[in-house]
Amino acid sequence: xxxxxxxxxxxxxxxxxxxxxxxxxxxxxxxxxxxxxxxxxxxxxxxxxxxxxxxxxxxxxxxxxxxxxxxxxxxxxxxxxxxxxxxxxxxxxxxxxxxxxxxxxxxxxxxxxxxxxxxxxxxxxxxxxxxxxxxxxxxxxxxxxxxxxxxxxxxxxxxxxxxxxxxxxxxxxxxxxxxxxxxxxxxxxxxxxxxxxxxxxxxxxxxxxxxxxxxxxxxxxxxxxxxxxxxxxxxxxxxxxxxxxxxxxxxxxxxxxxxxxxxxxxxxxxxxxxxxxxxxxxxxxxxxxxxxxxxxxxxxxxxxxxxxxxxxxxxxxxxxxxxxxxxx
Numbered sequence: 001x002x003x004x005x006x007x008x009x010x011x012x013x014x015x016x017x018x019x020x021x022x023x024x025x026x027x028x029x030x031x032x033x034x035x036x037x038x039x040x041x042x043x044x045x046x047x048x049x050x051x052x053x054x055x056x057x058x059x060x061x062x063x064x065x066x067x068x069x070x071x072x073x074x075x076x077x078x079x080x081x082x083x084x085x086x087x088x089x090x091x092x093x094x095x096x097x098x099x100x101x102x103x104x105x106x107x108x109x110x111x112x113x114x115x116x117x118x119x120x121x122x123x124x125x126x127x128x129x130x131x132x133x134x135x136x137x138x139x140x141x142x143x144x145x146x147x148x149x150x151x152x153x154x155x156x157x158x159x160x161x162x163x164x165x166x167x168x169x170x171x172x173x174x175x176x177x178x179x180x181x182x183x184x185x186x187x188x189x190x191x192x193x194x195x196x197x198x199x200x201x202x203x204x205x206x207x208x209x210x211x212x213x214x215x216x217x218x219x220x221x222x223x224x225x226x227x228x229x230x231x232x233x234x235x236x237x238x239x240x241x242x243x244x245x246x247x248x249x250x251x252x253x254x255x256x257x258x259x260x261x262x263x264x265x266x267x268x269x270x271x272x273x274x275x276x277x278x279x280x281x282x283x284x285x286x287x288x289x290x291x292x293x294x295x296x297x298x299x300x301x302x303x304x305x306x307x308x309x310x311x312x313x314x315x316x317x318x319x320x321x322x323x324x325x326x327x328x
Contacts, residue, residue, distance in 0.1 A: 001023060001027040001030060001215070002029035003029055003030075003031055004030065004079040005032040005033075005034070005078045005080070006032065006034065006080045007034045007036060007074070007075050008020070008034065008035055008036060008081075008082050009081070009082070009084055009085035010037060010085030010086065011035030011036055011037045011046075011060075011084070012037040012042035012043055013037070014175045015174070015207060015208070016035065017046060017049075018207075019084070019211070020033065020035065020046075020058075021049075022205070022209070023208075023212075030057050032057050032078075033057055033058050033059070034059045034061055034075070034078065035058065035060050035061065036063055036065075036071075036085075037061075037062070038062065043062065046060070047060060064107075065107030066103060066110065071110050071111065071114045072113075072118065075114045075118045075120070076117075078118055078120050079119075080120070080123075080124075081111065081120050081124070082124050082211060083111050083125040083126060085107065086103060086107075086142070086145075087099065087138070089138070090130070090136050090252065090254045091253055091254065093137040093138040093141070093254065094136065094137055094254045097137050100137055100138060104138070104141035104142060104144070104145050105141050105144045105145055105148070108125065109148055111123070111125070112149065112152045112163070115152075115163075116152075116156070121160055121161055121162070122161070122162055122215055123149065123161070123162070123164070124164055124166055124211055124215055124218065125146070125149045125164075125165050125166070126165075127146050127165050128167065128168075129169045129259040129260060129261045129307075130142060133260050133263050135256060136254025139254075146223060149164070149165050150164075150221050153221045162220030163221070164219075164220060164224065165224070166210060166223075166225075167261060168228060168261070169199060169200025169202055169259060170200060170201055170202070170259075171202055171204055172203065172319070172322050172323060172326050173322075173323065174326075179236070179240070182236070182237065182240045183240060188245070189245040190237050190240070190245065191246070191247060192233055192237060192247070192249065193249050193250060193251050193252055194248065194250075194251055195234055195248060196233075196257055197232070197233040198232055198233065198259070198307040198308050199230065199231060200228050200261060200310070201229055201314060203322060203325075204326070206226070210224070210226050210276075217293075219286065219289065222290075224276055224279075225279065225305065226275065227312075229313060229318075230307040230310040230314070231314040234246075235313075235315070235316050236319055238316045239319035240323070257308075258306050258308040259306065260305065260306040261277075261305045262277055262279060262299075262304055262305035263304055264302050264304045266279050267300065267303040267304065268282065269281065269284060270298070270299045270303070271287070271291065271294070271299070272296060272299050273294050273295050273296045278290055278294065
């Protein structure tokens with residue numbers, strides 16, 4: 001990241017702010033870090049934490065990934081793009097489907113086109129567990145986005161540019177997640193949609209570190225999936241309320257009981273090592289390169305990586321520690 005120009009979409013979101021927080025500490029010779037987002041208030045607030053006087057290489061650009069010309073102007077001359085901008089609320093997607101299509105799909109294509117015309121060498125797009133076997137519109141738009149970024153490698157010609165995707169699960173304490181909602185309900189019965197629900201979990205630190213690792217090691221066309229723990233929704237509730245009280249409200253539109261990061265259909269082109277899974281395109285000819293470089297092996301045919309069958313579950317005490325570090 002040193003001596004590079006980095007372009008970050010969704011730069012004022014939970015991931016974006018933490019990405020800036022870690023990168024500014026870890027790398028002291030960044031040439032430029034462009035924070036691109038559409039919310040002027042969030043940029044104003046973020047600039048208080050990261051003032052340009054202290055971080056002269058930071059640039060705050062107002063803009064929307066839906067706006068191709070603005071995106072090209074802001075991105076021009078960048079070396080690395082991290083695409084974190086997205087609309088993410090599942091119920092909102094069911095009620096406002098085309099708004100999600102415009103941001104998550106058309107916006108993704110705009111990022112790709114801008115990267116081609118801006119001299120970018122690496123593009124990493126953030127995905128979600130909801131993109132695997134999607135049953136809601138949000139997941140469907142992110143699956144489509146994943147496909148666009150992977151396919152972009154097929155049309156680069158002689159350009160020195162590669163596209164890869166990072167797919168992981170929920171971030172405890174991120175904006176719009178269940179933890180802030182539970183904390184608001186702490187003094188009354190918690191509203192739980194289904195008591196059997198499970199979810200994957202990754203911390204913001206882990207998410208940013210994984211993206212930085214991918215930027216360094218990506219070859220292009222891969223979907224990288226970190227091996228992360230799951231939690232039970234009732235254990236999360238117990239971590240917030242010492243004497244658990246809850247009421248069942250029923251599944252929301254587009255909500256799953258369990259989440260999936262890798263489907264059984266993906267298993268035929270998926271490799272794994274101790275820390276991650278790597279989903280390759282079915283026609284990939286580089287499988288031996290990945291085996292050697294990442295000490296990876298093929299997963300069993302029919303394998304799926306879902307939050308219910310995960311071998312690693314967080315305990316209530318572990319969840320408490322994560323919440324404390326994420327919220328306070």
